[in-house]
Each structure stands twice: as structure tokens, then as C-alpha cells.
Amino acid sequence: MPKRKLPVAPDEAQIVRRSSVLALIFPEGDELYTCLIKRPDTMKHHAGQIALPGGQIDETDTDEIVAALREANEEIGVDSNTVEIIGHLSGLYVRISQFNIYPVIGWSDSKPRFSINPDEVEELILFPLLQHVNNSSTSETEVDTFSGKLKVPCIFFQGKVIWGATAMILSELFDVMNTLPFIRELKSNGKNNA
Numbered sequence: 001m002p003k004r005k006l007p008v009a010p011d012e013a014q015i016v017r018r019s020s021v022l023a024l025i026f027p028e029g030d031e032l033y034t035c036l037i038k039r040p041d042t043m044k045h046h047a048g049q050i051a052l053p054g055g056q057i058d059e060t061d062t063d064e065i066v067a068a069l070r071e072a073n074e075e076i077g078v079d080s081n082t083v084e085i086i087g088h089l090s091g092l093y094v095r096i097s098q099f100n101i102y103p104v105i106g107w108s109d110s111k112p113r114f115s116i117n118p119d120e121v122e123e124l125i126l127f128p129l130l131q132h133v134n135n136s137s138t139s140e141t142e143v144d145t146f147s148g149k150l151k152v153p154c155i156f157f158q159g160k161v162i163w164g165a166t167a168m169i170l171s172e173l174f175d176v177m178n179t180l181p182f183i184r185e186l187k188s189n190g191k192n193n194a
């Protein structure tokens with residue numbers, strides 16, 4: 001399934017920090033959602049940005065999946081016993097924060113019971129996947145970064161700008177979803193076009 005990679009530069013291999021995120025997919029009505037979070041402005045890394053639940057892999061985590069589930073539980077209260085792991089996407093390296101991100105895809109049969117940790121999450125965002133898979137054109141915007149203003153690909157949603165690693169992960173998730181027969185059937189029937 002994974003087909004895109006942003007590898008770690010050889011001269012940065014010693015400083016890289018391993019992390020994982022959870023793209024948790026669940027149905028509600030005629031839509032499939034995933035959970036995004038807005039990080040508080042007080043966070044050390046990626047403050048104020050839209051992200052998938054996740055974070056650094058701890059020494060106690062046996063692998064990336066365990067870390068993604070632990071972080072999703074800590075940040076938004078998702079019970080790992082309700083999540084079935086169905087795959088992963090391409091890993092990518094975020095040079096500015098030195099995180100090598102492993103995106104895990106999980107499935108829940110129903111909308112989870114959320115409990116937000118305000119120290120790590122300012123807002124929970126339920127992102128409609130089918131709506132964006134069917135209208136998967138990305139936009140561009142300018143963002144302020146440590147290295148100045150950059151023009152970046154992004155997804156606009158409810159007045160928010162999703163960019164960087166999160167936009168890349170979602171873009172690959174859209175591509176994967178577009179290969180699934182039931183998604184192609186929905187598109188040919190004209191459903192979920194927003």
C-alpha cells in the first residue's frame with residue numbers, strides 16, 4: 001500500500017526521533033470520518049497546527065502501532081480495544097522537528113467516545129473522508145514558518161488550513177481509498193459529492 005516516502009537524510013540519522021500517528025476511520029451516517037486535532041499554541045513542536053493524534057515513540061512502546069494507540073488514548077481518549085489496525089501509509093521525515101512519522105490506519109465500527117486532553121489538544125476535528133476523496137483537489141496557501149513564508153499544498157476545512165505532514169498523509173489516504181471498489185462505486189453513483 002505505501003508508495004511515497006520522505007526519507008531521513010544520512011547526516012541527520014543520529015538526531016531523528018521516531019513517532020507515529022493514528023488515522024482512525026469510523027462510519028457515521030453516509031460518511032466515513034477520521035479524527036484530526038488542533039494542537040495548542042503552547043506546544044513545543046507544531047504549535048497551533050492541525051494534526052493526526054500521535055507523538056513520539058516511547059521506550060515502553062513495543063512498536064509504532066502501540067505508540068499510535070497510546071497517543072490517541074492520551075490525547076483524545078480513544079479506547080485501543082475498539083480499534084482494529086488495518087494498515088499503514090508511507091513514513092515521512094519532518095526535518096524542522098526531526099520527527100520520522102509512521103502513519104497507522106485504524107478502523108472503529110462506530111464513533112468513538114472522545115475525551116480531550118486540553119494540555120495536548122485545543123480542538124477535536126471530525127474530518128469527512130468521502131467528501132474529500134470525491135473532491136480531492138488540494139489548494140495552496142502561504143504559511144509562516146521558521147524559515148520564512150512558504151507556499152504549501154493544503155486542504156481547507158471549516159476555516160482551518162491543513163498542511164505539511166498531515167496534508168501529505170491525508171492525500172495518500174485519499175489515493176488509497178480511491179483504489180477501493182466501494183469508493184469507486186460511490187463515486188460512479190454520484191454519492192457523497194459535496
